[in-house]
Amino acid sequence: MAVGPIVNTEGMEMAEKNKFKLISADAHIVEPADIFEKYLPAEFRASAPVLKDYKGGSAWFVADDIEPVVLPRTTKTGSGYREGTPLSTDGPIAYSDVLPALYDPAERLKAQYTDSIDAEVLYPTPGLWDAVKMLDDNALKLALVKAYNNWIADFCAYAPDRLIGLGIVPTSSVEDARDEAQRVASELGLRGMVLGAFPSGAAVGGNPDDDPFWEVVDRTGLVISIHVAIGNDQSTMPFGGIGGGEKPQMTNAVQPMVASGFFDRFENVRLVLAHADAGWAIHWLEFSDMYFLRHRHLSNYVLKHEDRLLSDYIRRHIWFTFHHDATCVRNRHNLGPAHLMWASHFPYDDTNWPDNRQQATRVTAEAPEGVRDNLLAGNVARLYRLPGFEQGFEEAALKEFVPLVHY
Amino acid sequence: MQYKSISADGHVNEPPELWVKNLPAKFRDRGPRIIETVKTKGHAWIMEGQTRPSPMGFSSMYTRGSKRFDRASLIDSFKQIKERGVRYEDVFPGSYDAKERIKELIEDETDAEVIFNGVQTVWNGIKLCPDKELSLACYKVYNDWMVEFQETDPTRFICNATLPTTGLKDCMEELRRCVDMGLRTVQLEAYPSGDFANPTPEDDKFWAMCQEMDIPVNLHVQFFFPAGDLLSKPTADAVAEMKQKMKTTRGLDISAGHFNTVVQRLTSTGVFERFPKLKFIGSEVHAGWVPYFMEKWDESVRRNRSEWTQPLLPSEYVNRNVWFVYTVDEMGAENRYNIGVDKMMWGPDFPHSSSCWPMDYQVGREVLERSGATESEIERIMWKTCADIFKLPYDEPSRISKAA
Known part of the structure; x- marks a missing residue:
């Protein structure tokens, strides 16, 4: 596997092959202003979201009945950490102020280098795709998602071992989701996808209607991400500002799965x-199991392995x-050390x-x-089977955790 | 007096005829009473203004099958009551008879107990009652009974007054009346103003009173503000929606309840800054979620300093003003240094279904021992903090625990 192109920046060295020291499991791009112009088939272009001036900044106009989606405020600074006090920007960010590293792969590698990061798993901008989820026109929805998937594949081709882009799962229909997952895995060569709503x-999860997807x-080994929340009416934008750490909404979809x-x-x-x-999950797992053990007869559990706890399934199939x-x-030790992945959250307000x-x-x-x-x-x-780690996890490492008693 | 265990969370099931017998004559026919449900022949509470009776739930009863060693018998008894609802004959007599309760406590190796009301059941009706005068009268009848219950053995029972949700004045007057009668702590069913959703500036008068009298304030999971939505739109749709929500979140949201939200609202509006000696206790909220909750909250404040109007960090207020009561919580025990050994209190929730009676004490100790807690830490969590907060006199144990 070839290492990505050399970056022409003085003093910047190519990551030594396969020696990943720091990988962000969750960072974001900003969709370039001309993404749909360039990547959408002509027949959809007239109805595509448009990035326009809005309240002194820029916002995506997705549909007449959907609020304009402003660019995340920290796309200008790369972090809330560097915003200063008080916030340097009150209104929406202008696209011209967005860090080029968020839409230009060559610039992105420099931003990684600045941050001492060897690779990033790249997510789309949640707000834009939350709005797309709400569109009524299924053909348009699918075309937009495909356009994104093609764009992120091109973006990552610039340095495939450093830019690990995730596709988006279309929510227009189960068939569309199935076909696009197949295309993303076999034609685009992406390693995972983001699921914003069940197709x-x-x-909630586990509905057999979604099985074709x-x-x-299951067959391709695509890694599926749920980012903050899941559902057509759910915001997958991370919560900024002041607040305690809590169990995220997406667990409400996972438990029924x-x-x-x-x-x-x-x-x-x-x-x-x-x-x-993941700190919230220690309590989640313990109490899910306790209710399962004490009150399983009050709910409908359909589990093949009678001796497994809910947490056994979760620990086996879920990464944080x-x-x-x-x-x-x-x-x-309780969560399973193989299931935890550090993330930078670049460029959102909680990143450093x-x-x-x-x-x-x-x-x-x-x-x-x-x-x-x-x-x-x-x-x-290992999860994304990056170069040098194609063999993935050892089975024993995946099962390593210290179980609780569950009184 | 020496203790080995004090439960920070135990419950009554209110006597079936409590209100029928004790409400003033003019209210007697309109107050809470027990009826038999048509389908399951179980008992349910109903009163004026209530369209849907509140059945005695699974949680109100306990059966002699320890969770850990006899799950089959537990499941069996649940199945029985699934088909025929819970009746008063099913609940332990100590739920409403203080003398019986003492025997049950002794069997559970629990030396003393903080007593809470019976969760939703009758309280749905009392809180929702459109006639505030009637509602207030119901609270008073209950609190009079709590005084009587506690007087059976004040070294064993620390009974909560349940404060009215009918307005700040009623809330404060009832607090004063209950303290005068000898109750040492209170449980809230709403913010002191009677608001079911948000703190109000006028609540300060109540917090000031609690601080001045050094009365700890309890908030019990699951029955704080449960009726908020019902109050605003008690339609069949709303009820169905709520039921659906509960169905899909079973086993998930139930553990922390709304306590974390309330703590955030009180902290960010400066209640703990203005009342540094206020004692605020979350009962049956458990503790395993606390370390991440606090870590993230502090971090978010450091990062958004300009939006935080309080001089201290959230964790500094919580460490000073807030306590957490858990039933069985292995991750809480393991994380005790990041919660605070002296911020956690053991409370087995007897006689509700999450209790491990008659092995609560043994299980309580075992959870702590397995997590590597020292004897002095175990004492601290199993009774000492509780004794300190509720001012139960005790002789210092002669063992190594003096350092704690």
């Missing part, structure tokens, strides 16, 4: 719960990204760009070196 329109996922026997049907499916940390979350590092290496070092400080390497790079490299 069948189901409110999951069959492709487990209960319905979904993971018995699709044993290879691997889900990433992105941009939501974490950022400001030393709690999950401290409790890694361009000082993420220091943040990553600090938050994982208590883990011994071998474990820490995995938290910072090894786990994400």
Whole structure:
């Protein structure tokens, strides 16, 4: 596997082949202003979202009945950490102020270098695709998603071992989702996709109507991410501002997936719960199991393995990204240390760009070196089978955790 | 007096005839009473203004099958009551008879207990009652009974007054009346103003009173503000929506309840800044979620300093003003240094279904021992903090625990 193109910046070295030291499992791009102009078939262009001036900045106009989607405020600074107090920008960001690293792959590598990051898993801008989810025109929805998937594939081709782009799962129909997943895996060569809503329109996971999509996922090994929330009416934009750390909404979709026997049907499916940390999950797993053990007869559980707890399924099939979350590092033995992946959240307000290496070092400080390497790079490299890690995880590593008693 | 265990969370099931017998004559026919549900022949509470009776739930009863060692018998008894609803004959007599309760506590190796009301059941009706005068009278009848219950053995029972949701004045007057009668703590069913959703500036008068009298304020999971939505739109649709929501979140949202939201609202509006000695206790909220909650909250404040109007960090207020009561919580025990050994209190929730009676004490100790807690930490969590907060006199144990 060839290492990506050399970046022509003085003093910037190419990452030594296959030696990943720090990989962000969750970072974002900003869709370039001309993405739909360039990537959408002509017949859809007239109805595509347009980036226009809005309240002194820029916003995507997606449809008449959908609020304009302003660019995330920190796309100008790369981080809330560098915004200063008070915030340097009150109104929407202008596209001309957006860091070029967010839409230009050559610039992106420089931004990675500045941040001491070897590779990033790249997510789209949640607000834009939340708006697209709400469109009524299914043909348009599908075309927009395909345009994005083609664009991110081109973007990542610039440095395929450093730019790990995720496709988007279309929500126009189960068939569309199935076909696009197949195309993304075999033609575009992407390693994973983001699921913003269940393609069948189901409110929770595990609905058999979605099975044709999951069959492709199961077969191709695509890694599926849920970013913050899932559902047609759900905002997948990470919460900014002041607030305590809580269990994210997406768990409400995941638990029924487990209960319905979904993971018995699709044993290879691997889900990433992105941009939501993992410290909350110690409590979630413990109490899910406790209610399962004590009150399972009150709900409908359809599980093939009678001796498995809900948490066994979750630990087996779910990965967490974490950022400001030393709690999950401290409790890694309970969560399963192979399932935790550090993330930078660049360029959102909780990232520390361009000082993420220091943040990553600090938050994982208590883990011994071998474990820490995995938290910072090894786990994400194995999950996405990055160059040098094509063999993925060892089965024993995946099962490594200290179980609770569950009184 | 020496203790080995004090439960920070136990419950009554209110006597079936409590209100029928004790409400003033003019209210007697309109207050809470027990009826038999048509389909399941179980018991349910109903009162004026309530269209849907509140059945006695699974949680109100307990059966002699320890969770850990006899799950089959537990499941069996649940199945029975699934087909025929819960009746008063099913609940432990100690739920409403203080003398019986003492025997049950002794069997559970629990030396003393903080007593809460019976969760939703009768309280749905009392909180929703459109006639505030009637509602207030119901609270008073209950609190009078709590005084009586506690007087059976004040070294064993620390009974909560349930404060009225009918307005700030009623809330404060009832607080004063209950404290005068000898109750040492209160549980809230709404913010003191009676608002079910948000704190109000006028609540300060109540917090000031609690601080001045050094009365700890309890908030119990699941029955704080449950009726908020019902109050605003008690339509069949709203009820169905709520039920659907509960169905899809079973086993997920139930653990932390709304306590974290309330703590955030009180902290960010400066209640703990203005009342540094206020004691605010979350009962049955558990503790395993606390470390990440606090870590993230502090981090978000450091990052958005200009939006934070309080002089201290959130964790500094919580460490000073807030306590967490758990039933069985292995991750909480393991994370005790990141929660605060002296911020956690053991409370097995007897006689509700999450209790491990008659092994609550043994399970409580075992959870802590397995997590590597020292004897002095175990004492701290199993009774000492509780004794300190509720001012139960005790002789210092003669063992190594003096350092704690």
